Amino acid sequence: MTRTIQPARQGARLRTLLTCSALALVAGTGLAQETSETEETEQREETVTVYGTSNPIAVFDYPGQVAVLTRDELDTIAPSSISDALRDVAGLEFSGGPRRTGETPSLRGLSGQNVLILLDGARQSFTSAHDGRFFTDPSLIGTAEIVKGPASALYGSGAVGGVLAFETVDAADLLSEDESWGVRLRAGYQSVNEESLGAFTAFTRQGDFDGLASFGLRQSGNIELGDGSELSSDDDIQTALLKGSYALTDAITVEGSWQRFENTAIEPNNGQGTLGTGDGVLDRDVEKDITTDSFRGQIRFNPMSELIDASFTAYQTTTEVDEFDATVPRTTIREIETTGFSARNAMRFELGALSNTLTLGGDWYKDEQTGIDDETADGTRGGVPNGESEFTGLFAQLETELETDIGEFLFVPGVRFDEFESSSDIAPDAENSDDAVSPRFAASYAPVPWLRVFGSYSEGFRAPSINELYLDGTHFEVPHPILFDPAMGSFVFVTNEFIPNPALIPEETETTEFGIGVDFADVFAEDDRLVAKVSRYESDVENLINLSVNFNYDATCFAPPFFPCSAGTSESSNVDSAEIEGWEGELHYDSDRLFARASFSSIEGTDKTTGSDIGTLTPDRLALNLGLKVPEWKARFGTRIQHASEFERRESDGAGGFTVAEQRDDYVVVDLYATWAPEFAHGLRFDLGVDNVFEEEYERVFEGVYEPGRNFKIAATYQFGG
Numbered sequence: 001m002t003r004t005i006q007p008a009r010q011g012a013r014l015r016t017l018l019t020c021s022a023l024a025l026v027a028g029t030g031l032a033q034e035t036s037e038t039e040e041t042e043q044r045e046e047t048v049t050v051y052g053t054s055n056p057i058a059v060f061d062y063p064g065q066v067a068v069l070t071r072d073e074l075d076t077i078a079p080s081s082i083s084d085a086l087r088d089v090a091g092l093e094f095s096g097g098p099r100r101t102g103e104t105p106s107l108r109g110l111s112g113q114n115v116l117i118l119l120d121g122a123r124q125s126f127t128s129a130h131d132g133r134f135f136t137d138p139s140l141i142g143t144a145e146i147v148k149g150p151a152s153a154l155y156g157s158g159a160v161g162g163v164l165a166f167e168t169v170d171a172a173d174l175l176s177e178d179e180s181w182g183v184r185l186r187a188g189y190q191s192v193n194e195e196s197l198g199a200f201t202a203f204t205r206q207g208d209f210d211g212l213a214s215f216g217l218r219q220s221g222n223i224e225l226g227d228g229s230e231l232s233s234d235d236d237i238q239t240a241l242l243k244g245s246y247a248l249t250d251a252i253t254v255e256g257s258w259q260r261f262e263n264t265a266i267e268p269n270n271g272q273g274t275l276g277t278g279d280g281v282l283d284r285d286v287e288k289d290i291t292t293d294s295f296r297g298q299i300r301f302n303p304m305s306e307l308i309d310a311s312f313t314a315y316q317t318t319t320e321v322d323e324f325d326a327t328v329p330r331t332t333i334r335e336i337e338t339t340g341f342s343a344r345n346a347m348r349f350e351l352g353a354l355s356n357t358l359t360l361g362g363d364w365y366k367d368e369q370t371g372i373d374d375e376t377a378d379g380t381r382g383g384v385p386n387g388e389s390e391f392t393g394l395f396a397q398l399e400t401e402l403e404t405d406i407g408e409f410l411f412v413p414g415v416r417f418d419e420f421e422s423s424s425d426i427a428p429d430a431e432n433s434d435d436a437v438s439p440r441f442a443a444s445y446a447p448v449p450w451l452r453v454f455g456s457y458s459e460g461f462r463a464p465s466i467n468e469l470y471l472d473g474t475h476f477e478v479p480h481p482i483l484f485d486p487a488m489g490s491f492v493f494v495t496n497e498f499i500p501n502p503a504l505i506p507e508e509t510e511t512t513e514f515g516i517g518v519d520f521a522d523v524f525a526e527d528d529r530l531v532a533k534v535s536r537y538e539s540d541v542e543n544l545i546n547l548s549v550n551f552n553y554d555a556t557c558f559a560p561p562f563f564p565c566s567a568g569t570s571e572s573s574n575v576d577s578a579e580i581e582g583w584e585g586e587l588h589y590d591s592d593r594l595f596a597r598a599s600f601s602s603i604e605g606t607d608k609t610t611g612s613d614i615g616t617l618t619p620d621r622l623a624l625n626l627g628l629k630v631p632e633w634k635a636r637f638g639t640r641i642q643h644a645s646e647f648e649r650r651e652s653d654g655a656g657g658f659t660v661a662e663q664r665d666d667y668v669v670v671d672l673y674a675t676w677a678p679e680f681a682h683g684l685r686f687d688l689g690v691d692n693v694f695e696e697e698y699e700r701v702f703e704g705v706y707e708p709g710r711n712f713k714i715a716a717t718y719q720f721g722g
Contacts, residue, residue: 063454088623090599110161122315142169150460153440182721192711195220211244340365382473387424407447430502528591610652620645667698
């Protein structure tokens with residue numbers, strides 16, 4: 001989404017001095033701007049965020065850090081997965097290994113269910129110890145927003161680390177002003193896993209109706225890693241999106257959509273598994289069928305009144321992962337269904353010199369999990385407890401702008417109340433319920449149009465999940481320390497068992513953040529623009545929910561008859577106190593010929609009780625995106641460079657010292673890419689690239705496996721309409 005604003009014009013000496021200072025900060029906003037001219041003034045289009053405050057606001061003006069990626073930016077890098085698309089976003093990392101079925105995001109060191117994922121506003125609540133968090137294809141994404149830091153004041157439980165919000169493409173994204181219909185065809189290939197992509201999209205705008213239908217197929221094989229080895233992975237993905245809206249009156253619009261993602265994969269039971277576990281069941285390949293269906297309906301009411309801008313949204317998302325092991329044979333199923341609705345209204349009014357937007361809203365949603373195992377007597381699946389969680393929340397937020405002789409002020413106070421209740425068949429008499437109040441106050445000050453300082457204080461919370469509360473059954477198997485079965489030619493295996501903990505309490509965070517941003521025009525050339533933002537944040541985390549694995553053989557394992565014998569237990573528990581702090585910055589420069597983007601993040605997390613490192617930490621990561629525009633050829637050429645420092649995670653040894661639990665080397669990855677829209681073929685576009693040009697052997701975080709090696713890729717898009 002864009003809006004038009006006036007660029008700041010500064011004296012050459014002051015502009016040059018402050019530009020150099022901004023570059024020294026190594027920061028920026030990751031914006032996508034275009035420059036145009038009118039007869040009287042030069043103007044620019046400003047990228048805005050919607051999910052930062054739930055109302056459109058310029059990314060530069062937002063009193064915090066948020067990144068927005070457009071469809072054009074995504075097409076340019078031809079991503080195979082969501083992690084490819086978002087690789088260079090500061091503070092965001094993906095763990096779980098190279099398989100798309102196992103990738104899980106972390107924001108500012110917080111991962112798993114501490115990151116809220118929204119798809120067209122619908123919560124994506126699928127969770128699993130060894131699978132990914134959500135399943136969608138990047139070819140269907142129109143806009144991606146990454147809101148960083150606690151957002152519980154708007155979104156409730158799960159937004160402690162931040163929000164990943166994806167909007168699917170619609171007809172308005174693809175149609176030009178003089179078109180009423182169109183067709184878009186896209187085909188692609190990449191070498192690292194012999195992946196092919198084919199997608200067909202048709203869209204139309206007829207009077208008060210606009211609609212879109214898209215279907216895609218993506219197929220891939222084993223992944224060639226940076227060290228020359230292969231990681232077993234065989235995916236057959238089918239996607240579909242049906243979406244439409246109709247204006248019933250000038251004030252009332254209805255919208256509906258259905259999105260489907262279906263992936264048949266041949267890979268180990270543990271999608272994040274990389275090296276052999278020693279467990280014959282977990283290590284062998286299974287047929288994994290992943291299906292996600294998301295239904296969404298919305299009605300918007302926006303009459304000719306500044307006091308009413310209302311919407312009501314209802315949705316249901318069902319994700320099911322079926323695994324079939326032909327060697328047993330055995331079928332296991334995990335299904336999570338999320339049903340919810342939300343309502344909000346934005347009122348805009350003036351009070352003296354204050355321009356205000358008051359947003360009131362609420363939502364309700366329920367997560368239901370079902371586990372099935374056709375090898376158990378009652379059909380239930382160990383480690384996947386049947387249960388449900390129900391949430392209700394109400395929020396209020398005020399956005400106030402004040403123009404004064406000494407500059408512009410923006411104040412954004414907000415607060416939300418949530419209550420929740422979880423239950424499971426595992427422990428029918430052990431319900432878990434609680435409530436939480438999540439306040440946030442953010443503000444910014446712009447003494448001049450090109451400079452803005454900002455700060456915020458926010459509290460967040462995350463309710464314990466069904467899995468964390470009620471996990472039971474076997475976690476993993478390991479060889480018996482003594483017994484060996486000569487007939488089978490292998491060790492006898494014993495188990496580590498999950499222990500339920502229905503007494504878990506919610507995680508709570510308090511976060512402060514302070515930052516500065518600059519926004520210049522005509523820096524090095526006429527009509528160019530440089531935007532930069534850098535911030536420092538600190539989060540105190542109380543009652544962090546952590547899965548503790550007590551791996552310890554029973555004493556009876558070592559003396560005849562060597563049984564009973566177990567390998568300990570695994571239980572979710574609350575860590576008393578933790579601290580996460582870091583620096584984060586992004587920079588964007590754009591001109592008629594050149595563009596550059598830089599992002600930087602550094603994260604540290606510590607368990608205050610033991611001194612051990614916590615979280616998914618990615619210290620000192622720098623990403624550069626540098627390129628050249630050639631408008632005569634309708635082409636762009638660029639390179640992406642990412643550097644990450646060496647990493648190690650320390651754990652307390654209980655005696656005042658520390659041991660290194662995880663470690664990886666530093667790395668530098670270089671990509672090349674180009675985009676070309678030839679003059680002789682109107683509507684045709686090529687996106688080409690080479691990822692990991694120098695075939696770097698690297699790990700994003702410690703996974704025990706390298707990332708993909710050199711990857712040649714090409715995509716062609718042809719669009720026509722009338």
